[in-house]
Amino acid sequence: MTEKPSRNEDEYFAREDAEKLYRLHRERQKHDDQKKRDEQKAAHWMKCPKCGYDLERIPWRGHTVDKCFRCGVTVLDQGELEALAGKEHPDGFVGTFTRLFKGI
Numbered sequence: 140m141t142e143k144p145s146r147n148e149d150e151y152f153a154r155e156d157a158e159k160l161y162r163l164h165r166e167r168q169k170h171d172d173q174k175k176r177d178e179q180k181a182a183h184w185m186k187c188p189k190c191g192y193d194l195e196r197i198p199w200r201g202h203t204v205d206k207c208f209r210c211g212v213t214v215l216d217q218g219e220l221e222a223l224a225g226k227e228h229p230d231g232f233v234g235t236f237t238r239l240f241k242g243i
């Protein structure tokens with residue numbers, strides 16, 4: 140019988156995977172020049188990361204979130220998840236999630 144991984148094990152492996160992806164991203168970024176980054180930003184600015192459709196800015200709870208009306212994705216800028224969640228128990232979803240990927 141296979142034992143189900145504990146929550147801490149899941150978080151450990153999720154963080155390890157995220158750190159590996161971050162290292163690959165940083166390595167790839169060394170080879171990208173500024174012109175290429177500017178072109179990519181212009182091509183993808185306010186486009187849905189899932190389907191490529193235009194994102195719309197929606198005011199919500201004093202913040203602005205980016206929403207795709209084609210596929211339903213909601214995109215949050217850095218720090219918006221924490222700001223929207225406000226204060227919650229440190230072991231709540233947002234606290235655990237942001238702590239897991241903090242510094243990456």
Ligand SMILES: [Zn+2]
Nearest residue numbers: 187190207210
């Ligand atoms: Zn979409």
